[in-house]
Amino acid sequence: xxxxxxxxxxxxxxxxxxxxxxxxxxxxxxxxxxxxxxxxxxxxxxxxxxxxxxxxxxxxxxxxxxxxxxxxxxxxxxxxxxxxxxxxxxxxxxxxxxxxxxxxxxxxxxxxxxxxxxxxxxxxxxxxxxxxxxxxxxxxxxxxxxxxxxxxxxxxxxxxxxxxxxxxxxxxxxxxxxxxxxxxxxxxxxxxxxxxxxxxxxxxxxxxxxxxxxxxxxxxxxxxxxxxxxxxxxxxxxxxxxxxxxxxxxxx
Numbered sequence: 001x002x003x004x005x006x007x008x009x010x011x012x013x014x015x016x017x018x019x020x021x022x023x024x025x026x027x028x029x030x031x032x033x034x035x036x037x038x039x040x041x042x043x044x045x046x047x048x049x050x051x052x053x054x055x056x057x058x059x060x061x062x063x064x065x066x067x068x069x070x071x072x073x074x075x076x077x078x079x080x081x082x083x084x085x086x087x088x089x090x091x092x093x094x095x096x097x098x099x100x101x102x103x104x105x106x107x108x109x110x111x112x113x114x115x116x117x118x119x120x121x122x123x124x125x126x127x128x129x130x131x132x133x134x135x136x137x138x139x140x141x142x143x144x145x146x147x148x149x150x151x152x153x154x155x156x157x158x159x160x161x162x163x164x165x166x167x168x169x170x171x172x173x174x175x176x177x178x179x180x181x182x183x184x185x186x187x188x189x190x191x192x193x194x195x196x197x198x199x200x201x202x203x204x205x206x207x208x209x210x211x212x213x214x215x216x217x218x219x220x221x222x223x224x225x226x227x228x229x230x231x232x233x234x235x236x237x238x239x240x241x242x243x244x245x246x247x248x249x250x251x252x
């Protein structure tokens with residue numbers, strides 16, 4: 001097992017990409033603390049290797065107590081996965097200050113202060129791995145996603161800065177930039193469209209691999225970044241999108 005004896009703290013781990021990461025970490029032998037606003041489902045709640053911590057990461061005052069709760073339960077933190085995030089669609093002229101502030105609070109501020117709270121425990125254990133979940137929208141943009149794109153580009157930049165600052169402590173920091181990953185949220189979005197099947201077929205065609213991603217695809221990469229096999233890898237943003245952004249569009 002690649003993560004035997006490791007202790008991970010994962011935000012937003014109850015569904016979607018976060019759940020894919022949680023499931024793979026558990027399969028590889030890690031103990032996992034899941035930090036999110038909602039209670040865990042019964043399957044995760046009953047798992048002996050899982051601790052559920054209910055907290056709102058947009059509230060900075062809740063972050064340090066949540067990390068301390070994980071340390072109290074498991075004895076430390078080796079891996080931090082900053083996965084929790086939000087997205088909304090607004091034209092540039094319609095973005096409200098409170099929406100912008102919430103986006104930055106969850107998508108950028110929380111990862112920084114979670115890292116800050118986890119640092120003493122990682123240092124005490126001789127190092128660690130921080131994995132930030134960015135997005136291909138930190139590299140390119142969809143319409144009406146100015147706030148979301150800004151937050152994810154910021155996470156990519158923060159990832160590199162953390163890698164530079166924390167390397168001396170044997171703490172690595174990398175980001176995963178997923179493309180379209182099938183999840184409860186993406187399925188709901190498709191279901192809201194006039195012809196979900198046609199849209200899914202078109203989405204599949206966008207990808208050279210012929211399909212959209214799955215949460216476990218992100219989980220597989222997160223296992224590698226969290227484990228000792230990636231011990232010389234830090235400061236990188238790894239695009240995980242089935243080749244979508246590698247493909248140049250044709251005019252026909």
